[in-house]
Amino acid sequence: MPSAKFVVEGMSCASCVGRVERALKAVPGVSDAQANLMAGTALVDYDAPADPQGLALTLSRSGYPPVESELHLDVEGMTCASCVGRVERALSAAPGVVSADVNLTTRSAHVRYLSGLTDADSLAARVTRAGYEASPHRDSAQRATDRQAEEAAALARRVMVSGALALPVVVLAMGGHMVPAFHHWIAGTIGIQTSWLVQFALTTLVLFGPGRMFIAQGLPALFRGAPEMNALVALGSLAAYAYSSVATFAPSLLPANARDVYFEAAATIVTLILVGRFLEARAKGRAGEAIRRLIGLRPATAQVERDGTVIETAVETLKSGDIIRLAPGERVAVDGVVTEGEGWIDESMLTGEPDPVRKSEGAVVTGGTMNGASALSYRVTATGSDTVLARIIRLVEQAQGAKLPVQALVDRITLWFVPAVMTLAVLTFALWLAFGPDPRLTHALVAGISVLIIACPCAMGLATPVSILVGTGRGAEKGVLFRRGDALQRLSEVGLIAFDKTGTLTEGRPVLTDIETMPGHSETEVLRLAAGAESRSEHPLARTIVEAATERGLAAPPASGVTARPGRGLAATVDGREVLIGNRRALAEAGVDADATADRILDLAAQGKTPILIAVDGRIAAVLAVADPIKPAAADAIAALHAAGLRTAMISGDTRATAEAVARRLGIDTVRAEVLPDGKVAALREIAQTATVAFVGDGINDAPALAAADVGIAMGTGTDVAIESAEVVLMGGDPAAVAAAVALSRATMRNIRQNLFWAFGYNVLLIPVAAGALFIFGGPLLSPMLAAAAMALSSVFVVTNALRLRRA
Structure with a gap:
């Protein structure tokens, strides 16, 4: 009598074990079922009409799904599409195999199977018996090259x-x-x-x-x-x-x-x-060639500090916490954080963006990038398969297969x-x-x-x-990663690109853009007093004012009697002067006449800026404006998408005036403003009624919309959650890469046709x-x-x- 062993998820107590066993024993043909809580397995003795696939379905329906694993096999001897079909049939016929995809170009097989029912060696042997030499995949990129x-x-x-x-x-x-x-x-x-x-x-x-x-x-x-x-x-x-x-x-x-x-x-x-x-x-x-070039970015050795001395060691021996000395013109060995020094690093081989990036203490560096003319030291944070470069190679391999x-x-x-x-x-x-x-x-x-x-x-x-092999490789060279090969086809079919605003089309950090003072007050005086008052606040706009003062070399004086007024602003005593910071309503409630600023406030709001009023000793002193600056390439990116025949939309949680101002400057067709984080999916579905839609985002709150879109595109400068929810990842923060990704997908599909x-x-x-x-x-x-x-x-x-x- 045949038996099957499943690795089961979700069993946490004896009641779970009982439910798993009862569910399996209820299947016609099952003579015995034993679940092991400690091992997380279920061993089933069965006969016809029961089969492994049916038993797996029963476990899933009972709430304890069997664990699925993935493996790659290197397959030799395939020469045509008929060979591909035979290898796929041989693998699919194996007990517990959920899916088998064989690639003639890379001579590899990607198999999803139920853990416990089979293993890599058994599947490789089954392919070998079908007439094709197969072995479990190890260091595929280098092996494929050799x-x-x-x-x-x-x-x-x-x-x-x-x-x-x-x-x-x-x-x-x-x-x-x-x-x-x-x-x-x-x-x-x-x-x-x-x-x-x-x-x-x-x-x-x-x-x-x-x-x-x-x-x-x-x-x-x-x-x-x-x-x-x-x-x-x-x-x-x-x-x-x-x-x-x-x-x-x-x-x-x-x-x-x-x-x-x-x-x-x-x-x-x-x-x-x-x-x-x-x-x-x-x-x-x-x-x-693209994969080989990526592999070639990894240096073989690094200068590491050990016991007070610097020694040269193989990159494979590095571990998290090691301090690496990076010489001018040298490649970064593995991922890390700068601990000493300041300089510029060329990250174009990963992001596709040509300009070097400034790095100082606390900045993240990525393995494979090229150091400029300065010497740096950095602490290792990831090695081996956990590095960004290794993950990129893995993503490209998966897409190519x-x-x-x-x-x-x-x-x-x-x-x-x-x-x-x-x-x-x-x-x-x-x-x-x-x-x-x-x-x-x-x-x-x-x-x-x-x-x-x-x-x-x-x-x-x-x-x-x-075509997939070359297209995805070319994308990797330009900082466009297709996490799944089928995203290539679906991206070529989209008719509308929807963008999140903050961090995607804009820099994602507010900056001080305007200071207009009233007679009798200077910019330096007003900014210094405002920074002193705001230095005790955690509000994002407060930090913007403090940073602006610091950049101008102004020291924030101490403040006393700081009183925050939620939704209004802040009051404090700075250098013996009464300072009030807030919107027009806050100043009116404090008896400050701000009518002279009314037209300027409306003008700034129409430009997508947030006006901030400063009153000193009961009289209006200045109008400040804070805005999240639009990325330099955003307008060109939207224009390129329009030239490609695509419509554009923006979904933002900002006020309608701000969102519409940004959309006007960029030429975006459709705007959905004041959308709460949990409302982005609904807004996306409303837009998607007329076309196949791709959504571009970077934040945690964008993850549901990225998953719900026909194609999710994540900015690589965003959060890991957003990246994991997307099918296409843009390694840099340049929105122009969206148009490049669309162009590449269309070129690849045209090539396939x-x-x-x-x-x-x-x-x-x-x-x-x-x-x-x-x-x-x-x-x-x-x-x-x-x-x-x-x-x-x-x-x-x-x-x-x-x-x-x-x-x-």
């Missing part, structure tokens, strides 16, 4: 050997057709039979030397009833080789008019497809593609043999082999993932040509050699087209 380099080098060697062996075969076979005198020379010297024997020997070396990979992978797949691209190449080349061998060694078995050899076709098929594989491997290596919704149709078609091509090849051979002109067998063989060779499931399988059009159009048009459609109307019968060249070039075209995204 593997791609090794693969390209091995294929280059195979191409050179195969080309050197195939060239004499082609010269012997085709030279006489091009130069009749050459044919006569061969016949008069070594003889035609000897020429065929030389071609046989060289072609044998090609097929069972460099071309062995097609036979070793294709024939076992064929015998398992799961043919793929290698099977097509193996069948086509072996058919030409076998026919030619019969014509060479047992010609009496063939009709007199069909005794000819096609060794050059077999040798050239293998050589050309090896060339295509080599070009494809080299191009795929360039496609993953994702499948877009558009891939579902491709997967369904490619699953049946190779069997359909083989059936079509057999049908083509039979029709030519039955109805074709003499020599029928020769024509039938050429047409059947051409159909096998020209069909290209590789191009269809690569069309989507290679081009690839799919080529891949499907190529097969739809050329398979009938290979079958002899042109011959019927007086055209040529396609040579297997030309079919091999076309097939190789189709994959190269798809990968090369995707590489254009590196310039997006």
Whole structure:
């Protein structure tokens, strides 16, 4: 009787254990169920009709869901979309597997499974039994880089050997057709039979030397009833080789008019497809360049203070709390906080923003960034996989391994593609043999082999993932991280971008923008008195006034008798003078006439600024204005979105006057003001009734709206909660990156559509040509050699087209 062990969430007491056991025992087919509170597991003995998936559903419904885990497998031997389908089916059939996504480009499999029912080694073994070498994923980025380099080098060697062996075969076979005198020379010297024997020997070396990979992978797949691209190449080349061998060694078995050899076709098929594989491997290596560059940002060593001395040590040995000495021009080893020194650090490789960032004591530094001309010291706060750079690499890898919704149709078609091509090849051979002109067998063989060779499931399988690989990598270089690959497709479909205001379109910190004094008062005097009064207040606007005074070198004098008036302002005695700070209503209640400032107050409010009135000794002394400044690139960002045909909106908790003033300055189409934090989702849904919407935010209060939007875009300068709720992360704080993200998503989807059009159009048009459609109307019968060249070039075209995204 089978059993299943689940790791269960939520069990906290014996009552929980009882509920889990009762729920499982109620499932038809379950003979026994034992829950372990300490281990957090449930062991179930069951028989049909019960199964692991049904038991997992029962646990979820009872309130104790089974824990899901994720793993990555590195898979070798996949060459086309049919291989992808077989690996996915093998993994999906394993007990406890929730989902399996296989990526042909990165040669990896991402599996979600129920913990306890299976493990990485079991899943890898299942894939290996299906005919593909698999192993648990370790240090994938570096391994993928090394593997791609090794693969390209091995294929280059195979191409050179195969080309050197195939060239004499082609010269012997085709030279006489091009130069009749050459044919006569061969016949008069070594003889035609000897020429065929030389071609046989060289072609044998090609097929069972460099071309062995097609036979070793294709024939076992064929015998398992799961043919793929290698099977097509193996069948086509072996058919030409076998026919030619019969014509060479047992010609009496063939009709007199069909005794000819096609060794050059077999040798050239293998050589050309090896060339295509080599070009494809080299191009795929360039496609993953972004990840390699990110990995290359990590220095190998760092200068660390240990026991009063500074020593050079490997970055892997660093731990939180270590003090690192950072020399001028050196890369930051790991994440940390500056403890000594002041200087500028270039963070463009992570944020995409070119200007260096000033760092002083207490500032955060990120591993992989480049120090300027100053020496700094910093305390380590994160190492290894916890650093920002490691998380970025992980996010990019996850996005690159994702499948877009558009891939579902491709997967369904490619699953049946190779069997359909083989059936079509057999049908083509039979029709030519039955109805074709003499020599029928020769024509039938050429047409059947051409159909096998020209069909290209590789191009269809690569069309989507290679574009995702390049597009997400390019985004990472420019500070745009797609946390999930499918966000690429959905972002390209949005019609409206909604922004949070504070911290997204504005700097997120108020500054003093205006000081207008009344006769008899100076700016210095008023600001000094106001700073003294506000120095005892925790209000954000109070801190703004104090900071403004400090920046001007003004010391805040001591204040006494400080009285706060909520919603009104503050009163205090400073340097023996009575100071009152607040709005017009506060001054009116204190008997201060502020009518002279009425027009100026309205003017400042219309500009999105907050007016603050200062009274000294019972008389109005000055009007101050505080505002959250708009980010320099915000207006250009909105203009770029409008140029891209997108509408814009702003959702803010600020007053309507302030919000509308900011919207007017930026040219935003729609404004929702005075929205409470819990009302942002409702405002977003109201806006989303007319279009697919992306929401851009940075704060904790933006997290629900980021999750509710069709696409959530978080500013990387914001909170971790906001970033975790979003699908796209902009590493810098520049809103212009929103337009860049949209442009990149559109370019990637356009590239995918081009690839799919080529891949499907190529097969739809050329398979009938290979079958002899042109011959019927007086055209040529396609040579297997030309079919091999076309097939190789189709994959190269798809990968090369995707590489254009590196310039997006």
